[in-house]
Amino acid sequence: MPAYRSKTSTHGRNMAGARALWRATGMTDGDFGKPIIAIANSFTQFVPGHVHLKDMGQLVAREIEAAGGVAKEFNTIAVDDGIAMGHAGMLYSLPSRELIADSVEYMVNAHCADALICISNCDKITPGMLMASLRLNIPTIFVSGGPMEAGKAVIQGKTLHLDLVDAMVAAVDPQFTDAETLSMERSACPTCGSCSGMFTANSMNCLVEALGLGLPGNGSLLATHADRKRLFLEAGRLIVALAKSHYERDDMSVLPRSIASFKAFENAVALDIAMGGSTNTVLHLLAAAHEAGVDFTMKDIDRMSRKVPHLCKVAPSIQTYHMEDVHRAGGIMSILGELNRAGLLHSDLPTIHSPSMGQALEHWDVTLTHDEKVKTFYRAAPGGVPSQTAFSQDRRYPDLDIDRVGGCIRDKAHAYSQDGGLAVLYGNIAEDGCIVKTAGVDESILKFNGRARIFESQDDAVEGILADKIVAGDVVIIRYEGPKGGPGMQEMLYPTSYLKSKGLGKACALLTDGRFSGGTSGLSIGHASPEAAEGGAIGLIEEGDIIEIDIPNRSINLKVTWEELSHRRALMEEKGAKAWQPESRNRIVSAALRAYAAMTTSAAKGAVRDVSQVERR
Ligand SMILES: CC[C@H](C)C(=O)C(=O)O
Numbered sequence: 001m002p003a004y005r006s007k008t009s010t011h012g013r014n015m016a017g018a019r020a021l022w023r024a025t026g027m028t029d030g031d032f033g034k035p036i037i038a039i040a041n042s043f044t045q046f047v048p049g050h051v052h053l054k055d056m057g058q059l060v061a062r063e064i065e066a067a068g069g070v071a072k073e074f075n076t077i078a079v080d081d082g083i084a085m086g087h088a089g090m091l092y093s094l095p096s097r098e099l100i101a102d103s104v105e106y107m108v109n110a111h112c113a114d115a116l117i118c119i120s121n122c123d124k125i126t127p128g129m130l131m132a133s134l135r136l137n138i139p140t141i142f143v144s145g146g147p148m149e150a151g152k153a154v155i156q157g158k159t160l161h162l163d164l165v166d167a168m169v170a171a172v173d174p175q176f177t178d179a180e181t182l183s184m185e186r187s188a189c190p191t192c193g194s195c196s197g198m199f200t201a202n203s204m205n206c207l208v209e210a211l212g213l214g215l216p217g218n219g220s221l222l223a224t225h226a227d228r229k230r231l232f233l234e235a236g237r238l239i240v241a242l243a244k245s246h247y248e249r250d251d252m253s254v255l256p257r258s259i260a261s262f263k264a265f266e267n268a269v270a271l272d273i274a275m276g277g278s279t280n281t282v283l284h285l286l287a288a289a290h291e292a293g294v295d296f297t298m299k300d301i302d303r304m305s306r307k308v309p310h311l312c313k314v315a316p317s318i319q320t321y322h323m324e325d326v327h328r329a330g331g332i333m334s335i336l337g338e339l340n341r342a343g344l345l346h347s348d349l350p351t352i353h354s355p356s357m358g359q360a361l362e363h364w365d366v367t368l369t370h371d372e373k374v375k376t377f378y379r380a381a382p383g384g385v386p387s388q389t390a391f392s393q394d395r396r397y398p399d400l401d402i403d404r405v406g407g408c409i410r411d412k413a414h415a416y417s418q419d420g421g422l423a424v425l426y427g428n429i430a431e432d433g434c435i436v437k438t439a440g441v442d443e444s445i446l447k448f449n450g451r452a453r454i455f456e457s458q459d460d461a462v463e464g465i466l467a468d469k470i471v472a473g474d475v476v477i478i479r480y481e482g483p484k485g486g487p488g489m490q491e492m493l494y495p496t497s498y499l500k501s502k503g504l505g506k507a508c509a510l511l512t513d514g515r516f517s518g519g520t521s522g523l524s525i526g527h528a529s530p531e532a533a534e535g536g537a538i539g540l541i542e543e544g545d546i547i548e549i550d551i552p553n554r555s556i557n558l559k560v561t562w563e564e565l566s567h568r569r570a571l572m573e574e575k576g577a578k579a580w581q582p583e584s585r586n587r588i589v590s591a592a593l594r595a596y597a598a599m600t601t602s603a604a605k606g607a608v609r610d611v612s613q614v615e616r617r
């Protein structure tokens, strides 16, 4: 039977000093011997998804103590991608995922905590904490801060449901006046919570439900709704039970690696494809699987993308639905229910809250449940009042959206497409693959041939698009922006948004070894691996080359002969130390970011750290 990890520093005469310090943190005689539960919070005033979390750690802590545990809270950093976007700040976004994962590892292992509550929310915080939980493999429950309410505004006589992407696009769209753009800016992000579309934050918090490491409603229940308080309280009570089950009854089934198994990753990817999740989820799921020791790869994602239908379209893929609408339709458990009915879900897998996902669906799928409290739970509605306060309203929709034919969530027979919302493409430009969110691609350009227009930084691409240098039929290539090449694999939300602003969203493609925010839609293909900085063929594309994109056949190719490509590679290698670098880019890269670049890997591996690259031989 495993002994409590915390005994390392709380038991034995030799630990009198450590106990003296534990006492100074508030522990008393009766606390020694109880499970010590670490609470990884992520409060910060820099991020709307985290501004309301300041007291959430202690809310959970009181429940942990009432349930017989000892709670110790600490905080991680949290980067706001939307604020960091479009300038050098975005170089820090993906690297912050590693810092968050390491900081949770450091605090949990330095103090020998027995179990973990992860209070996350935005883009890199949930994945960073997920990586840590699978690395540490101690009982863990995720409870996120919850989605933001969608903005509402009347613009040019129409009531629009808005999010920050709409404000970004409008800012350079001449059809909107300055006053209209200001009105959209003021309305797009009305409350605390993670931006209201199926962007990366909400995608990841939904995937945590599918993995079985979060409670039902974790991904879709609004940050402002009073019901969300129950998720925090339940997490506090449950984590003590899981810890006691593991350490006192030798129950291994409650550990994250027992729950997030290969089949659980298949469930998560099935949900991801069904809901058209952010392409960043691919990067983060690969990284999480790596930490869990699960051999789950891009090939598995490709395999699943060919059989999972697109059941739920959410902004930015569609203007009419945001996370509050997904919740009203039954949330993630109801999408999983449709996948289960389509035979595309492993329903026998355990979760932190139920012996099996199947049993959970019986209770939480709104089309199956007999529990009126569940139906009331999913009628939680936006308050419609600007607020940075958690649980500040308790409005409810008059009814649920259970229209599986034409509603927010579809059944398989009425799917938006039988071919899911994500796809992996392979070809001579991306031998290890690249990713496209097909949920956001207009059907007219699923097959696209175009002229390459080369940029070796996001900034230059933005400048070229805004200067009208890009025209219909072009394929914008942005390279040397991968994990190593950037470094930090920037999100390309500005160039993809500006292509839309210029009316080119259905007339151009964009390919990068960087990545995309979940706010990106259009023929935007990212994660090209290997990246240019690692000798990937994206580094050999020349201005005017023809690029052939074929999503139905999952291919992307540079239309030059193999001999020509080999010749170009030889010429590149002749550059020696200057090979595989941007021609002329004066980007200042700090030592902290150079350290990240030295150890990271291409997107096809999840941009995980590989310390063997720097270890002395
Ligand atoms: C909409 C942009 C969002 C903040 C983001 O960065 C993502 O979804 O990845």
Ligand SMILES: [Mg+2]
Binding pocket: 081, 082, 123, 200, 491, 516, 517, 518
């Ligand atoms: Mg992001």
